[in-house]
Amino acid sequence: MTSDTASHKHSTPVYAEAPSPVPCQQRIMLAQDASHAEVARFVEAMQALQQPVTLVGLTGRAPHAVQQEIVSDRASLGQRLTVLLDDAPLCTRLHVSGDEAFLWHCHALAQAAGLADEQIELIRLGQRRHLYCVHCSCLQEIAEEGEATCQDCGVRLLVREHFSRRLGAYMGVCLDACDPRGEGRP
Amino acid sequence: MPVTLKPVETYRDDFTFRNSAEAIARFPFPFPEDSYMYSVNIEPATAGAPGSVFEHWFDIDEHYRSEMAERARVLERDPDRCLVMPHMQQAGWDAVEMLMTHLATDYPEWFELERDGERWLWRNHALDLCQRFTFGDPASLPCEPLEYITRQVQGDFAMLDQRDGNLWMDAGMITCPADWSIKFDAGMSFTQWHSPVPMAHQLGVFDRALKYLMNIQVDQPVRRLNWTLTVNPRLDTSSETFHEWGGERAQVSAENVAQRVHLRVELQFMPRLPRSNALLFGIRTYLISLEELASNPAWACRLHRVLRDLPEAIADYKGMTLYRQTVVDWLRQFDPQARAA
Amino acid sequence: MTAALEVQVAGICQLTPVVREFTLVPVDGILPSFSCGSHVQVHIEAGGRTLRNAYSLLGDPADRDHYRIAVRLQEASRGGSRFMHEQLSVGDRLRLSPPANLFAPHSRARHHVLIAGGIGITPFLSYIAELQAKGASFELHYAYRAGLTDAYLASLRQRLGERLHGYDSLQGQRLDMGRLLARQKLGTHAYVCGPQSLLDCVREQAAMLGWPQSSLHWEAFAAPEPGAAFSVTLTSNGRQIDVPADSSLLETLEAHDVELPNLCRGGVCGQCATGYSSGEVEHRDSYLAPAERATTLMPCVSRGRCGSALTLNL
Numbered sequence: 001m002t003s004d005t006a007s008h009k010h011s012t013p014v015y016a017e018a019p020s021p022v023p024c025q026q027r028i029m030l031a032q033d034a035s036h037a038e039v040a041r042f043v044e045a046m047q048a049l050q051q052p053v054t055l056v057g058l059t060g061r062a063p064h065a066v067q068q069e070i071v072s073d074r075a076s077l078g079q080r081l082t083v084l085l086d087d088a089p090l091c092t093r094l095h096v097s098g099d100e101a102f103l104w105h106c107h108a109l110a111q112a113a114g115l116a117d118e119q120i121e122l123i124r125l126g127q128r129r130h131l132y133c134v135h136c137s138c139l140q141e142i143a144e145e146g147e148a149t150c151q152d153c154g155v156r157l158l159v160r161e162h163f164s165r166r167l168g169a170y171m172g173v174c175l176d177a178c179d180p181r182g183e184g185r186p
Numbered sequence: 187m188p189v190t191l192k193p194v195e196t197y198r199d200d201f202t203f204r205n206s207a208e209a210i211a212r213f214p215f216p217f218p219e220d221s222y223m224y225s226v227n228i229e230p231a232t233a234g235a236p237g238s239v240f241e242h243w244f245d246i247d248e249h250y251r252s253e254m255a256e257r258a259r260v261l262e263r264d265p266d267r268c269l270v271m272p273h274m275q276q277a278g279w280d281a282v283e284m285l286m287t288h289l290a291t292d293y294p295e296w297f298e299l300e301r302d303g304e305r306w307l308w309r310n311h312a313l314d315l316c317q318r319f320t321f322g323d324p325a326s327l328p329c330e331p332l333e334y335i336t337r338q339v340q341g342d343f344a345m346l347d348q349r350d351g352n353l354w355m356d357a358g359m360i361t362c363p364a365d366w367s368i369k370f371d372a373g374m375s376f377t378q379w380h381s382p383v384p385m386a387h388q389l390g391v392f393d394r395a396l397k398y399l400m401n402i403q404v405d406q407p408v409r410r411l412n413w414t415l416t417v418n419p420r421l422d423t424s425s426e427t428f429h430e431w432g433g434e435r436a437q438v439s440a441e442n443v444a445q446r447v448h449l450r451v452e453l454q455f456m457p458r459l460p461r462s463n464a465l466l467f468g469i470r471t472y473l474i475s476l477e478e479l480a481s482n483p484a485w486a487c488r489l490h491r492v493l494r495d496l497p498e499a500i501a502d503y504k505g506m507t508l509y510r511q512t513v514v515d516w517l518r519q520f521d522p523q524a525r526a527a
Numbered sequence: 528m529t530a531a532l533e534v535q536v537a538g539i540c541q542l543t544p545v546v547r548e549f550t551l552v553p554v555d556g557i558l559p560s561f562s563c564g565s566h567v568q569v570h571i572e573a574g575g576r577t578l579r580n581a582y583s584l585l586g587d588p589a590d591r592d593h594y595r596i597a598v599r600l601q602e603a604s605r606g607g608s609r610f611m612h613e614q615l616s617v618g619d620r621l622r623l624s625p626p627a628n629l630f631a632p633h634s635r636a637r638h639h640v641l642i643a644g645g646i647g648i649t650p651f652l653s654y655i656a657e658l659q660a661k662g663a664s665f666e667l668h669y670a671y672r673a674g675l676t677d678a679y680l681a682s683l684r685q686r687l688g689e690r691l692h693g694y695d696s697l698q699g700q701r702l703d704m705g706r707l708l709a710r711q712k713l714g715t716h717a718y719v720c721g722p723q724s725l726l727d728c729v730r731e732q733a734a735m736l737g738w739p740q741s742s743l744h745w746e747a748f749a750a751p752e753p754g755a756a757f758s759v760t761l762t763s764n765g766r767q768i769d770v771p772a773d774s775s776l777l778e779t780l781e782a783h784d785v786e787l788p789n790l791c792r793g794g795v796c797g798q799c800a801t802g803y804s805s806g807e808v809e810h811r812d813s814y815l816a817p818a819e820r821a822t823t824l825m826p827c828v829s830r831g832r833c834g835s836a837l838t839l840n841l
Contacts, residue, residue: 091737114714166374
């Protein structure tokens with residue numbers, strides 16, 4: 001789940017480990033890689049709930065007898081999602097699997113289409129994530145590292161455990177203000 | 187007594203900002219006791235003594251022109267410091283009405299408002315502005331309504347949408363924050379944007395504060411004081427510019443500490459915006475150098491004790507670890523007990 | 528505590544045999560603006576004590592000259608609605624708490640479904656003014672008994688046309704809640720105001736369908752119901768206070784100058800939550816989680832069991 005709970009006091013998100021077995025009128029799953037074993041596991045669990053499932057993948061194919069389609073790139077995935085959600089019943093659940101940057105890109109599209117946060121389940125796969133440079137607003141991809149150099153303004157950044165769902169990114173802030181670009185202290 | 191406005195001073199580069207004796211006398215010293223810990227120090231914002239910073243809802247003081255010039259400079263370089271999400275339009279007009287009405291009533295020598303139905307005329311004599319506009323029609327103002335009015339009022343302003351049992355920072359004019367970023371935090375819930383603050387979550391401070399804030403009624407605003415230290419009288423200590431000012435923390439020495447280090451106090455003021463049901467979160471910042479502050483030895487003595495005994499995690503979060511000892515060493519002269527020891 | 532507004536009754540209109548509308552104007556100065564869905568507490572001096580009943584503001588929020596409220600005469604009235612119906616006259620003065628909103632429309636909604644039962648229509652009158660002014664998409668479902676609890680029906684019909692769906696219980700017209708909720712599209716928010724049975728019905732159907740909780744909003748029209756007398760002891764000073772059968776614990780505390788923060792006075796907003804250390808409590812609120820009830824109660828609606836003595840952490 002991605003919603004805040006009373007015990008969860010941080011901006012950093014918590015991701016789904018299995019589809020919530022709640023009633024709904026339909027489920028849609030967006031997969032960055034539909035052939036991933038986790039996607040298969042989720043789809044199976046959803047089918048067991050006897051609710052209609054539509055799978056849309058960016059790459060790969062799920063080895064399941066599920067209604068599925070492959071789109072060519074992120075832009076057409078977004079368009080496809082918009083079409084699927086336009087006129088969709090209120091009790092629609094969306095599942096998204098992929099790296100963190102992909103998850104929050106889809107989350108923003110879904111919210112814009114009217115889905116509530118509690119209707120969206122995110123399944124994080126892989127280590128890639130986005131870093132936002134607070135000094136120049138540049139977004140870049142990183143893995144698990146705690147420090148990085150901004151590829152745009154060159155400031156060496158500390159990756160803070162402060163996450164923006166709107167930007168889908170962690171906050172990067174100057175690591176050493178006495179020597180922002182690591183060129184030696186003045 | 188009408189407030190006297192100083193000519194423009196600077197909050198950057200040559201830092202010509204200074205407090206007059208009158209400004210020092212009315213400085214909102216934030217410590218009611220000799221130690222500090224997070225608490226839900228929110229109270230009803232009842233009118234304070236004449237001349238005090240609590241007298242009016244929105245305090246205008248001698249630094250008005252300087253602060254508005256500084257805001258204009260920040261926005262020129264970084265226009266995104268003012269942000270209004272589409273569903274916050276009505277809240278923006280609420281803020282226009284609240285700020286203009288209060289300023290015109292409380293400072294008639296500087297601000298005038300004439301209303302004829304939806305046709306309004308606003309005059310700001312301090313900045314020599316005159317604007318006719320149609321209330322509710324954004325095309326009748328030169329910029330976003332929230333931006334238009336907050337370019338003319340001291341302090342930062344966030345507007346919080348109340349929904350789903352939380353408060354969401356969906357709009358704001360933030361050009362003088364104490365080490366945070368509206369561009370990063372926009373769209374976050376109250377719980378999310380406070381996540382970097384140490385210790386307070388464990389104390390349950392934010393849960394109680396959130397409940398309190400969500401139940402603020404129309405015309406029943408609340409306030410609280412918050413504080414930190416800032417090197418140089420710099421208003422824009424935003425995360426966005428941290429790489430430009432953070433290094434000044436390493437420049438504090440025994441020789442310059444009294445002039446360079448400033449106590450930074452935020453008077454946070456939270457009224458309900460009546461038509462939109464959003465909450466206005468005003469953050470009015472006051473700066474005072476240690477030298478100015480020590481003109482009141484009781485304050486200097488108390489600040490000595492607070493800073494000496496401040497828990498490490500809070501000192502770290504407030505960014506004063508590098509120079510805290512230098513400050514404490516200088517303040518010790520004002521603490522009779524410490525001197526005797 | 529919060530300052531009260533002084534108002535004067537400027538007009539009274541009998542809308543149905545059991546519903547009266549009051550127009551209130553300020554004694555001096557101006558009234559605060561309000562957002563749609565807001566309510567005020569009316570301080571009613573009846574039978575030698577002060578009741579504070581919450582009523583929705585039903586005027587257009589854009590109209591700043593007066594407030595309007597509508598009051599249904601309750602059969603099991605503890606004196607509040609009876610006073611409003613039988614004693615309050617034009618020219619009389621009243622004290623109000625400032626507007627508060629526990630039932631605001633959701634800022635992200637694309638379509639609003641308003642569901643009213645009887646006097647539960649009142650908060651939606653301000654909704655409709657605001658939603659129409661904004662050009663927002665909405666529909667109103669109004670269940671009533673013709674000639675008794677159908678206040679404002681004719682004017683709503685004229686104003687809303689096909690957006691109004693009326694259900695007259697006398698004619699056996701029923702609102703099929705399951706169907707209504709099932710046909711809603713993404714981005715819809717539903718708002719319910721009316722008797723407990725209506726709220727329960729909506730909540731049950733919504734849960735069965737899997738409606739997101741954040742898309743369902745309700746306002747209970749819960750005045751505290753009388754019970755048996757009991758007594759409380761305050762931990763701080765050992766004071767013992769007797770709570771009569773027809774007063775709520777909150778009202779009794781206020782009568783003894785113990786002020787607690789409160790907004791809804793109906794067991795919903797959570798403001799007056801108070802800890803207790805001993806005694807048997809009859810919980811009547813819809814705010815506290817079951818686990819919290821072992822140590823906390825809501826004095827606006829909940830009571831000690833008959834003859835029980837409670838120790839309050841006050």
